[in-house]
Amino acid sequence: MITTVTLNASIDKAYYMDEAICNGEVMRVSRCRNSAGGKGLNVARVIKLCHEDVLATGLVGGYNGQYLESLLSTDGIAYQFGHVSGETRSCINILDPQYGSTEYLEPGCVITPEEEKCFIELFQDIIKKSDIVTISGSVPKGLPCNIYQRLIQMIKNEHKKVILDSSGESLKEGLLAKPTMVKPNKNEMENLFGIEINTVEEVIQYAQEIAKMGIQYVVVSLGADGAVLVMKDQVLRARPPVIKPVNTVGCGDSMVAAFAVALQRKYTPKEALAFAIAIATANALSPETGSFEETQCLEILQQVKVKECEKGEYVCH
Ligand SMILES: Nc1ncnc2c1ncn2[C@@H]1O[C@H](COP(=O)(O)OP(=O)(O)OP(=O)(O)O)[C@@H](O)[C@H]1O
Ligand SMILES: [Mg+2]
Numbered sequence: 001m002i003t004t005v006t007l008n009a010s011i012d013k014a015y016y017m018d019e020a021i022c023n024g025e026v027m028r029v030s031r032c033r034n035s036a037g038g039k040g041l042n043v044a045r046v047i048k049l050c051h052e053d054v055l056a057t058g059l060v061g062g063y064n065g066q067y068l069e070s071l072l073s074t075d076g077i078a079y080q081f082g083h084v085s086g087e088t089r090s091c092i093n094i095l096d097p098q099y100g101s102t103e104y105l106e107p108g109c110v111i112t113p114e115e116e117k118c119f120i121e122l123f124q125d126i127i128k129k130s131d132i133v134t135i136s137g138s139v140p141k142g143l144p145c146n147i148y149q150r151l152i153q154m155i156k157n158e159h160k161k162v163i164l165d166s167s168g169e170s171l172k173e174g175l176l177a178k179p180t181m182v183k184p185n186k187n188e189m190e191n192l193f194g195i196e197i198n199t200v201e202e203v204i205q206y207a208q209e210i211a212k213m214g215i216q217y218v219v220v221s222l223g224a225d226g227a228v229l230v231m232k233d234q235v236l237r238a239r240p241p242v243i244k245p246v247n248t249v250g251c252g253d254s255m256v257a258a259f260a261v262a263l264q265r266k267y268t269p270k271e272a273l274a275f276a277i278a279i280a281t282a283n284a285l286s287p288e289t290g291s292f293e294e295t296q297c298l299e300i301l302q303q304v305k306v307k308e309c310e311k312g313e314y315v316c317h
Pocket of ligand 2: 165
């Protein structure tokens, strides 16, 4: 079973507007859609669409927390959350014809040390029944910034696999516990090293720095340019076909989900990368976040190009 961790969950509200939004005015929303949000829950939805067993965990609280659980039930996703006394936040995404997407993200509630302790106990049980765990997104206030490091250590102590997809300090701290796989995008990689990356060769060079820390699979996603998968002694570069994206939010989450499924199915690195690119690209063609059409994904898979880069020669177009 694959478990997804979402510590900073939210009720995601999409407001679809017929007209451009205007600051300081009363705006009427033409259509509204609520979903269980947070990056790990996008991952869970995609794993479910891949027909693999998935369990969503993390922290939820209050009426919004109950609502989030009911939304997951509707999606047929099993969950086992730690419950906190604060209210799960809402994140609003206003979609209008002029500005596209305008997001308002609530700060979320503060987690207490007692709530953290209860979650750690619950998580210990969850690890035992999981084969692979994915950890995604930001850390809520109140939790220490090395919480991911601690969770990864717990997972590795049980000899299970773990994929980390985060940014900033929580990524930096998490890497110290050597997760099985990390999936930064170019931006997250730049922030990690405090540098600017301009070429794929540089992406590979810095990914190799991460691999040297003892991380088995380093995937750097590059949006429409595809991704690289860097391992100790192998570098793979993959490119998706050119598409007209509909919604690229959650493409990275879809990629994480696909890699978790690939690890579960013991795909080779080449197969895993091609599969992940196909699912992530299919997600870009779907209006919903954390969703894809199976037939579209299979078509894309035929067109994904994966190339092994020779040592010392990383120009692989
Ligand atoms: N415009 C696009 N065309 C084709 N494929 C895309 C496009 N955007 C994203 N993808 C696919 O999705 C993968 C992940 O995208 P990206 O690098 O944008 O992740 P991300 O920034 O982590 O996204 P998020 O955090 O919003 O989920 C890419 O490697 C690629 O396979
Ligand atoms: Mg991402």
